[in-house]
Amino acid sequence: MHNEPLAYRMRPKNIDEIAGQEEIIGKNTALYHLIKKGHVPSMLLYGEPGIGKTSLAHAIAGTSDLPFISLNATVSGKKEVEDVVAEARVTGKVLLFLDEIHRFNKLQQDTLLPHVEKGSIVLIGATTENPFHDVNPAIRSRCGEIKQLKRLEASDLLGVLHRALTDQERGLGKQSIRITEAQLLKIAEGVNGDARKALNVLESVVIASDEENGETIVEDWLVDNLIGRIGLFSDKKGSHFYNLLSALQKSIRGSDVNAAIYYLAHLLETGDLVAVNRRLLVIAYEDIGLAAPHIGAHVLAATEAAVRLGMPEARIPLANAVIEMCLASKSNSAYKAFDAAVRAINSGNTGDIPPHLRDTHYAGAAELGHVGYQYPHNTPIGSFGGWIDQQYLPDKVEGTEFYRPVQAGDEVKLAAIYERMKEMKKNKR
Known part of the structure; x- marks a missing residue:
């Protein structure tokens, strides 16, 4: 009877047993050939939990025959790092797998990194966080390879499951198990690409199935019950969470209703309603803006309703808001105009406020020359209201256009008014 979990026992022993990850460690990759020839470069492995980072490191160690040491940066201190250095001095070279490498502190770095640099320690670091955001640059600079692992396809996982069922040494091969291909596929499709x-x-x-005449018989209801919500990966403040927020915004911006609803569902299942509401409000004004200005009010109402309702009912107003945003006309002209103005200011394109626009609510303003302002409401122009041609920008930036209208939705009308005013100014000057 095995004491270790099946996932631990079936961990690949060498790189030929790795499932998936063909672009990283497949037989046609340079990394595969390097390792096969005994050269292991220091590298960072980046990806979600259960994606195979630890398995890949163990497989590389099994192929290279280097002395292998595994540490976790969250619990290992300076002493553990010094032990690795001492082992490298004795053996000449060791392969160190450092999990949660983004938590590596400066003291550990100062002890280890010189030995990584000269090659006596080959470092394989694993992280669930974006290494370009969360891994110290000193470590990144010494890891020539940064590999982003992908979740396995169902076909890859089927291969893993079949191997486990037939392997008599490490797997379940010594047991008589009746499990259908449909049941195995259901498992493969229900775990979100996670082999473990x-x-x-x-x-x-x-384990949970009943036996008949020495044969374990797996039933559908048991598979359904044990899969449950196992396919959901939740890391509210990790890189994957922010990738989901980014995917939601880009799907709405791209008017893909089905993708947007999918990412909304995934985000709400993680439970961070506040972050989702905030992002939806941003999208309403950043990506839809003046083309459909009513959307901002609709989304604000939906997010406020979601907060009052809480989950699971919060999904109802938010789903309405997301679909409406997807199918609304899109414009980013307003915030682009603002950003252009900020760039002008920061580059030194500033000047004195025209005297006639300055504050006059005090005695002596006229003596300072704060005169000449013309009140637009006193000059009606059709159904628009009031307008008069006078200078508003400082002399240095007079005539600069920060706003570039987008011909979409309601902004078509705003753009027409904007162009008409430009024409009127031109004719009067």
Whole structure:
């Protein structure tokens, strides 16, 4: 009887047993050939939990035959790092796998990095966070390879499950198990590309199933029950969460209703309603803006309703808001105009406020020359209201156009008014 979990026992022993990740460690990659020839470069492995970072490091160690040491940066101190350095001095070279490398502190770095630089320690770091945001630059500079692992496809996971069922030494091959291909596919499709979860589900299903005449018989309801919500990956403040927020915004901006609803559902399942509401409000004004100005008010109402309702009812107003935003006309002209004005100011394109626009609510303003302002409301112009041609920008930036209208939705009318006023100014000057 095995004491270790099935997922631990089935961890690949060498790089030929790695499932998926063909672009990173497939037989046609340079990394595969380097490792096969005994050269292991220091590298960073980046990806979500369960994606195979630890398995890949163990497989590389099994292929290279280097002395292998595994540490976790959250619990390892200076002493553990010094032990690795001492081992490298004795053996000449060691392969160090450092999990949660983004938590590596400066003291650990100062002890380890010189040995990584001269090659006596080969460092494989693993992180769930974006290494360009969260891994110290000193570590990144010494890791020539930064590999982003992808979640496995269902076909890759089916191969992992079949191997576990047939492997008599490490897997379940010595047991008689009746499990259908449809049940295995359901597991493979229900774990969100996570091989460890797939093997955990398989092991749990086999343990929980009844036996008949020495054969374990797996039933559909048991598979459904054990998969449950296992496919959901939640890291409210991690890189994947912000990737989901980014995907939601880009899907709305791209008017893809189905993708936007998918990412909204994933985000709400993580439970961070505040972050979702905030992003939706940003999208309403950043990506839809003047083309459909009513959307901002609609989204604000939906997010406020979501806060009052809480989950799961919050999904209802938010789903309405997301679909309306997807199908609304889009314009980013307003914030682009603002950003252009900021760039002008920061580059020194500033000047004195025209005297006639300055404050006059005090005695002596006229003596300072704060005169000449013409009140637009006194000059009606059609159904627009009041307008008169006078200078508003400082002399230095007079005539600069920060606003570039987009011909979309309601902004078409605003753009027409804007162009008409430009023409009127031109004719009067």
